[in-house]
Amino acid sequence: MGRIVNCIKLKRELAGLDNIPYPGLLGERIFNNVSKEAWQEWINIQTRLINENRLNLADQKSREFLKNKMETFLFEDQNIEIDGYTPLSND
Numbered sequence: 001m002g003r004i005v006n007c008i009k010l011k012r013e014l015a016g017l018d019n020i021p022y023p024g025l026l027g028e029r030i031f032n033n034v035s036k037e038a039w040q041e042w043i044n045i046q047t048r049l050i051n052e053n054r055l056n057l058a059d060q061k062s063r064e065f066l067k068n069k070m071e072t073f074l075f076e077d078q079n080i081e082i083d084g085y086t087p088l089s090n091d
Helices: 024-033 036-052 060-075
Strands: 004-007 012-015
Touching (some): 012 036, 024 060, 036 060
Antiparallel strands (some): 004 012
16 A cells, blocks of 8 residues: 555545655645545646636746646635536436
8 A cells, every 4th residue: 555645635544646746845745745536636627727728838827827726726725616617417
């Protein structure tokens, strides 16, 4: 069994990430405090943010936008709403 972290986002002990997912101190903070499950949730949200906002990741403003949303989602216990996104219903 791999590393276990007390996930700051999901508020329980879960499997931790295998590698640091982001550069610098923020990456270390994520590695030490965020579970694989919460990180995967973020990746899904990030993908929708990129697509819905037509972000260009070569642009510094787009990268800063994503970084701020990531920190808000993972560490400030806030959900990220994506303009125009409606989840599919199970009906």
